[in-house]
Amino acid sequence: MRIGIIGKPSSGKTTIFDSLTGKDATEKKGHIGIVKVEDERLDKLYKFYPESKKINATIEFVDIPGFNLRDENIKNVDGYLLVIGAYMQPEFEIEKEVREIQEEMIISDMAAIEKRLSRIKKSRITPDIEQEKKILEKIIPALENGKTIYNLGLKEEEIQKISGFSFLTLKPIFVVINEKEGRKGAVYHYQEIPVLTICGELEKEIAELPEEERKSFFQEMGIKETGVEKVVSAVYSYIGLISFFTIGKDEVRAWSIKKGTPAVKAAGKIHTDMERGFIRAQVVHYSDFISLNGSLKEAKAKGVLRLEGKDYIVQDGDIIEIRFSV
Ligand SMILES: Nc1nc2c(ncn2[C@@H]2O[C@H](COP(=O)(O)OP(=O)(O)O)[C@@H](O)[C@H]2O)c(=O)[nH]1
Ligand SMILES: [Mg+2]
Numbered sequence: 001m002r003i004g005i006i007g008k009p010s011s012g013k014t015t016i017f018d019s020l021t022g023k024d025a026t027e028k029k030g031h032i033g034i035v036k037v038e039d040e041r042l043d044k045l046y047k048f049y050p051e052s053k054k055i056n057a058t059i060e061f062v063d064i065p066g067f068n069l070r071d072e073n074i075k076n077v078d079g080y081l082l083v084i085g086a087y088m089q090p091e092f093e094i095e096k097e098v099r100e101i102q103e104e105m106i107i108s109d110m111a112a113i114e115k116r117l118s119r120i121k122k123s124r125i126t127p128d129i130e131q132e133k134k135i136l137e138k139i140i141p142a143l144e145n146g147k148t149i150y151n152l153g154l155k156e157e158e159i160q161k162i163s164g165f166s167f168l169t170l171k172p173i174f175v176v177i178n179e180k181e182g183r184k185g186a187v188y189h190y191q192e193i194p195v196l197t198i199c200g201e202l203e204k205e206i207a208e209l210p211e212e213e214r215k216s217f218f219q220e221m222g223i224k225e226t227g228v229e230k231v232v233s234a235v236y237s238y239i240g241l242i243s244f245f246t247i248g249k250d251e252v253r254a255w256s257i258k259k260g261t262p263a264v265k266a267a268g269k270i271h272t273d274m275e276r277g278f279i280r281a282q283v284v285h286y287s288d289f290i291s292l293n294g295s296l297k298e299a300k301a302k303g304v305l306r307l308e309g310k311d312y313i314v315q316d317g318d319i320i321e322i323r324f325s326v
Contacts, residue, residue: 022207
């Protein structure tokens, strides 16, 4: 999962990026930062395998300077965090700022579709191309009416079919209001788009504190949730992500996938060989595993450890082992 941070100059993109990817970022290279997704369940699973390595699920954030549609980073993300610099402008309109960005994205997607359709006109129509054409022709009127592809309610297989275009409006947008200190607590709404309020400067200071000091700082300031926690939980719920786990003596690891992902695709997330040579997924749910004190043997005896086929829809909290052969 990769989220691009966009917005006007000086809105606070880099400040927010630093606060999200500060000390906790496992890796930080220039304007890309990888952030660990905290999960208590993973910590509990790790206790059964203390010799192993604990690996959290991650979200990548990209600080995108300026909104240049030719910037490859703009396309190469799964969603956008649009920063609105409320700290410097007491009056701001979320709707206007979102619309401005969306309109540019719509124009860009529209141009890509028109280019493709005029190519298709000149080529031999195979059933595959016919199908693609149908989807593109369904998208056009929506874009013309100022709607995004994301809100069009396309089926998963239709989205798959057009994934090669990297359409900008197919990606979700989150709004972050970069608020002045002391003005926090305000609640904003904009249609169905999640709007988070973060005080960038303050969050950046927090991110720079050593771990031990952060807790007491939170208490003093009355902060319940940090900016990172807010953003990560918004990304998970709005994009519809769930986590599954793999456990063993080498590593205990959390993986994030979209709700509704079949076992064979989840396997592919771990390793392409596992998708290619998929045989079965051995599955036990986290809650069963914990209530049986981490005993896979007990889980098997109780019938909660089972073998599932490639179409099994992975559930949040499933602990999975892939049987495969290549
Ligand atoms: N007072 C205040 N200053 C901020 C805040 N966020 C950013 N700034 C300042 O505004 C300037 C531009 O911020 P920056 O994050 O670089 O904006 P970018 O151009 O969107 O990346 C910097 O000098 C920041 O220190 C904020 O919440 N409060
Ligand atoms: Mg910047």
